[in-house]
Amino acid sequence: MTQSPSPAVSLARDLLRCPSVTPAEGGALALLEARLEAAGFTVSRMVFRDDNTPDVENLFATIGSGAPHFAFAGHTDVVPAGDQDAWAHPPFSGEIVDGVLYGRGAVDMKGGIAAFAAAALDFVAAHDGKLPGTLSFLITGDEEGPAINGTVKLLDWAKAQGHVFDACIVGEPTNPDALGDAIKVGRRGSLTGTVTVTGVQGHVAYPHLAKNPVPDLLALLGALQALTLDEGNERFQPSNLEITTIDIGNTATNVIPRQAQARFNVRFNDIWSVASLRAKLRQTLSDVPGLSCDWSLDFAPDSSDSFLTHDAALIDALSEAVEAETGRRPELSTGGGTSDARFIKNYCPVVEFGLVGQTMHKIDERVATADLDRLAAIYRRFLDSYFSAA
Structure with missing residues (x-):
C-alpha cells in the first residue's frame, strides 16, 4: 500500500500544482487561505497596485493575541519554468518520484512555506488554538518580481492594522549543500x-x-x-x-x-x-x-542597505532546533543575494532558514521529501522553544 504524503509534503505538492509565476496568484494563496482558515487563523487577502507595475495579490494570516508576536514570511510566486519540455517531470505537476518532489518553486520557496505552515498548524492544534502569544504569516506574490506591490506594502498594511512583530523567519533556501548548513542572519545591500x-x-x-x-x-x-x-x-x-x-x-x-x-x-x-x-x-x-x-x-529606486540581526533569543532558538533535528550547528551567514528580509528588518529582528538551494530557478527544481519533513520538524521545535521562553 502506498503511504500517504506527510502534511508538509502534501501541502508542498499542492502548492507546486498552482502555476503562480510572478505576478499570477495561480491558486496558491487561495489554497493557503483555505488551510489556514480551517485551523482558526484570521486570513486577509489584499491586492496592492502601482501605476507602473502589475497588481499583486498578498496574504496575511494571524492567530492568537498579545506578545510575543512571531511571523513566518515567504512568497508563493515563482520564476518562469523555461523550456517545459526540458523538465524530467512537468514543472507544475508536483510529481513525487523516488522520494523527490519535482516542480517550480520546490525549494524557492513553496517547499519552505509548506514546511512552516505544517509546523504552525501542528503547533496551533497542540494548543487547541489558545496560543501563548500571536503567530502570523506574511505571504507575498511579488518577491521574484519588482518587489513593489508585495512585502513592503503588506508590512505597511499590517502596521496600520496595529500589528507589532517581535521576530520573523523567512523560509528562503539558505543551505548550500545540506539541511542545517546555514542560517542567514543578515544580507549585503x-x-x-x-x-x-x-x-x-x-x-x-x-x-x-x-x-x-x-x-x-x-x-x-x-x-x-x-x-x-x-x-x-x-x-x-x-x-x-x-x-x-x-x-x-x-x-x-x-x-x-x-x-x-x-x-x-x-x-x-x-x-x-x-x-x-x-x-x-x-x-x-x-x-x-x-x-x-x-x-x-x-x-534605481529599489536600492537597499545591508543589515545584520543581533537578536540572540531568535538566533539561538533556531540554531538549537536545527542542531537537534540535523545533528549540525548551522553557520551564521550573510552571503548570497537579497530577499524580502531586507524589508522586514525595518519592523522586527529577522533571520532566514529554509531548504537546500542547489536547484532553485533551475530546470528540474526539486527537493527530497525527507528534507521537507525535517524542515517542518525544525520549525515546529523552534515554535515550542520560542514561545515557551517568552
Whole structure:
C-alpha cells in the first residue's frame, strides 16, 4: 500500500500544482487561505497596485493575541519554468518520484512555506488554538518580481492594522549543500546603477562630424571594473560590482551611434551605505580623464542597505532546533543575494532558514521529501522553544 504524503509534503505538492509565476496568484494563496482558515487563523487577502507595475495579490494570516508576536514570511510566486519540455517531470505537476518532489518553486520557496505552515498548524492544534502569544504569516506574490506591490506594502498594511512583530523567519533556501548548513542572519545591500553616454550620431566615414559614445562608455566601465571597494570584514564578504548589460541599440554597421548605456549592480557590505556608495561611484566616474562626450549616472529606486540581526533569543532558538533535528550547528551567514528580509528588518529582528538551494530557478527544481519533513520538524521545535521562553 502506498503511504500517504506527510502534511508538509502534501501541502508542498499542492502548492507546486498552482502555476503562480510572478505576478499570477495561480491558486496558491487561495489554497493557503483555505488551510489556514480551517485551523482558526484570521486570513486577509489584499491586492496592492502601482501605476507602473502589475497588481499583486498578498496574504496575511494571524492567530492568537498579545506578545510575543512571531511571523513566518515567504512568497508563493515563482520564476518562469523555461523550456517545459526540458523538465524530467512537468514543472507544475508536483510529481513525487523516488522520494523527490519535482516542480517550480520546490525549494524557492513553496517547499519552505509548506514546511512552516505544517509546523504552525501542528503547533496551533497542540494548543487547541489558545496560543501563548500571536503567530502570523506574511505571504507575498511579488518577491521574484519588482518587489513593489508585495512585502513592503503588506508590512505597511499590517502596521496600520496595529500589528507589532517581535521576530520573523523567512523560509528562503539558505543551505548550500545540506539541511542545517546555514542560517542567514543578515544580507549585503544592493545598488543598481545606469551609466549613459551621449555623443553625436554620424557616418563612420566622417568621424570628425560625430562623437562616438562607445569609447567613453568603455573607459567609464573600465574604471568601475578596476574599483576595489573593500576587503570585507568579520561579518560580511567583500563588496562586488558586476556589469550586467551594455546597450547601444545600433543595427547599422556604418553609423556612429548617438548613445551608449550600461547597467551594473553592486552587492555591498556594512562598510558602505547606499548614500556613501553612490558618492564613491559618482566620484570614480568623475575622475576618469579624457572623455569627450556627456555622461550621466542614475540609480534605481529599489536600492537597499545591508543589515545584520543581533537578536540572540531568535538566533539561538533556531540554531538549537536545527542542531537537534540535523545533528549540525548551522553557520551564521550573510552571503548570497537579497530577499524580502531586507524589508522586514525595518519592523522586527529577522533571520532566514529554509531548504537546500542547489536547484532553485533551475530546470528540474526539486527537493527530497525527507528534507521537507525535517524542515517542518525544525520549525515546529523552534515554535515550542520560542514561545515557551517568552
